[in-house]
Amino acid sequence: xxxxxxxxxxxxxxxxxxxxxxxxxxxxxxxxxxxxxxxxxxxxxxxxxxxxxxxxxxxxxxxxxxxxxxxxxxxxxxxxxxxxxxxxxxxxxxxxxxxxxxxxxxxxxxxxxxxxxxxxxxxxxxxxxxxxxxxxxxxxxxxxxxxxxxxxxxxxxxxxxxxxxxxxxxxxxxxxxxxxxxxxxxxxxxxxxxxxxxxxxxxxxxxxxxxxxxxxxxxxxxxxxxxxxxxxxxxxxxxxxxxxxxxxxxxxxxxxxxxxxxxxxxxxxxxxxxxxxxxxxxxxxxxxxxxxxxxxxxxxxxxxxxxxxxxxxxxxxxxxxxxxxxxxxxxxxxxxxxxxxxxxxxxxxxxxxxxxxxxxxxxxxxxxxxxxxxxxxxxxxxxxxxxxxxxxxxxxxxxxxxxxxxxxxxxxxxxxxxxxxxxxxxxxx
Numbered sequence: 001x002x003x004x005x006x007x008x009x010x011x012x013x014x015x016x017x018x019x020x021x022x023x024x025x026x027x028x029x030x031x032x033x034x035x036x037x038x039x040x041x042x043x044x045x046x047x048x049x050x051x052x053x054x055x056x057x058x059x060x061x062x063x064x065x066x067x068x069x070x071x072x073x074x075x076x077x078x079x080x081x082x083x084x085x086x087x088x089x090x091x092x093x094x095x096x097x098x099x100x101x102x103x104x105x106x107x108x109x110x111x112x113x114x115x116x117x118x119x120x121x122x123x124x125x126x127x128x129x130x131x132x133x134x135x136x137x138x139x140x141x142x143x144x145x146x147x148x149x150x151x152x153x154x155x156x157x158x159x160x161x162x163x164x165x166x167x168x169x170x171x172x173x174x175x176x177x178x179x180x181x182x183x184x185x186x187x188x189x190x191x192x193x194x195x196x197x198x199x200x201x202x203x204x205x206x207x208x209x210x211x212x213x214x215x216x217x218x219x220x221x222x223x224x225x226x227x228x229x230x231x232x233x234x235x236x237x238x239x240x241x242x243x244x245x246x247x248x249x250x251x252x253x254x255x256x257x258x259x260x261x262x263x264x265x266x267x268x269x270x271x272x273x274x275x276x277x278x279x280x281x282x283x284x285x286x287x288x289x290x291x292x293x294x295x296x297x298x299x300x301x302x303x304x305x306x307x308x309x310x311x312x313x314x315x316x317x318x319x320x321x322x323x324x325x326x327x328x329x330x331x332x333x334x335x336x337x338x339x340x341x342x343x344x345x346x347x348x349x350x351x352x353x354x355x356x357x358x359x360x361x362x363x364x365x366x367x368x369x370x371x372x373x374x375x376x377x378x379x380x381x382x383x384x385x386x387x388x389x390x391x392x393x394x395x396x397x398x399x400x401x402x403x404x405x406x407x408x409x410x411x412x413x414x415x416x417x418x419x420x421x422x423x424x425x426x427x428x429x
Contacts, residue, residue: 005038007061011054012036022053041074041093078113087117108137108146116153124157131157145185148177152192159199162382168199190219190228197235201242209239230259234272241279250279267308270299274312281319289319310339314346317353326357345386348377352390359397368397384421388414 012022019036023029026049034040035050042050051058074093081090094114098107115130131154138146151174158167171192178189197212213236220228233256240249253276260269277292293316300309317332333350340346355370371394378387391414398407 003038004041004062005036008032008050008054009036011056011061015054022050026050026053039077041077041096075110082113082117085120087120091117091121108134112146112150119153119156119160122160124160128154128157144177144180145188148174148181148185148188148192150174151177152188152195155192155195155199159195164199164202168196168203171196171199186219186222187225187228190216190225193219194228194232194235197232197239201235201239206239206243210236210243213239226259226262230256230268230272233259234275237275237279241282246279246283250276250283253279266299267303267305270296270303270305271308274308274315278315281322286319286323290316293319306339307341307344310336310344311346313339314349314353318349321353321356326360329353330357343377343380345378345381345383348374348381348383348386348390350374351377352386352393355393364397364401368394371397379417384418388418 012019019029019032023032027046031040031042035042047061048058051061054061075097078090078093078097081087081093091114094110094117097110098114111130112134115127115134118124118127118130131150135147135150135154138150151170155167155170155174158164158170175189175192175196178185178192193212193216197209197216200206200212201209213232217229217232217236220232233252237249237252237256240246240252253272257269257272257276260272273292273296277289277296280286280292281289293312297309297312297316300312313332313336317329317336320326320329320332333353336346337350340350351370351374355367355374358364358367358370371390375387375390375394378384378390391410395407395410395414398404398410
């Protein structure tokens, strides 16, 4: 029995032509090489043209070909694409496998892989439909691991939709299924706990977030998964920062830095360095924070990480503004604006810094324009807290000028929009 690629190679060599000859006018020689090594699957059109060029009927080309082997090799190819994060490329292969099911590979496994690809490419409705199918099948088989994995991914869909209460609900259910497994899957359970930490942080349940992050940390530490421990420490650092426990926030950020340095994960180390610098600045360690940010900016330039460089420059500009170094802060904001995408959270922060500088320079109209632009961007990015704070700054400007009608209008808008967001997220019914 041959694979399809082996049969094509055998017939080509019998005919005495090269891969270049076979490819001419059909596809690239590289594609023929991939087909013959079973790393690529030709379309029907290409397959028919190859048969014509080899001067054999299509039936003969396919005779004695182990199509089951072909099916398995296609699945392995799709899995390799998923592992390489080439999810868009894997989707047509997985759809083809799903349309022609065989006994060698579980249809449930193919559905799960395809749903995962849809999730990564933002096709949330398709992902949800397939994950729900997988979940129903796993209930029938009483497969607790599959149920937990599927619920974890359904939770990600709700998180992406910013429906945080529903995401938390799915992850809590997933945690219950993970606990029912005969042999505990440490990474699965720790991953769900980490997700619960993230979602409770989004919901403002910071004490709960810390508890879940600590639970994930304990499991990851037992498994010696340093990269995941570092991510959990970053989550703890941000949670403690929002709880205003800056000492613990700084400590966990420094631990995360040490882990990522040890793993030689340069980019993650620099990003964590930026987080530490921000925390140091909030603790009054301004000079140390500035040195850390300046060093991080240089490293990000060397790594070619334009977006991360832009974000670091905005953080340094915020720090310089607080120290009254307006010209340097303004220059950093100008540089950052060119590095960041047009719609980006830090574009809002740039306008907010510009607005605050305009207030200090008594440029009232410019301050209002900049702060309004910042608020609009924060709202578009669904950053409710920052939008709320910026709108309060705007209201303050109107109050200082005794323009009470405008100030009250802004305060009413804050109240109305904040309630709308809470209701959408299921926090207020």
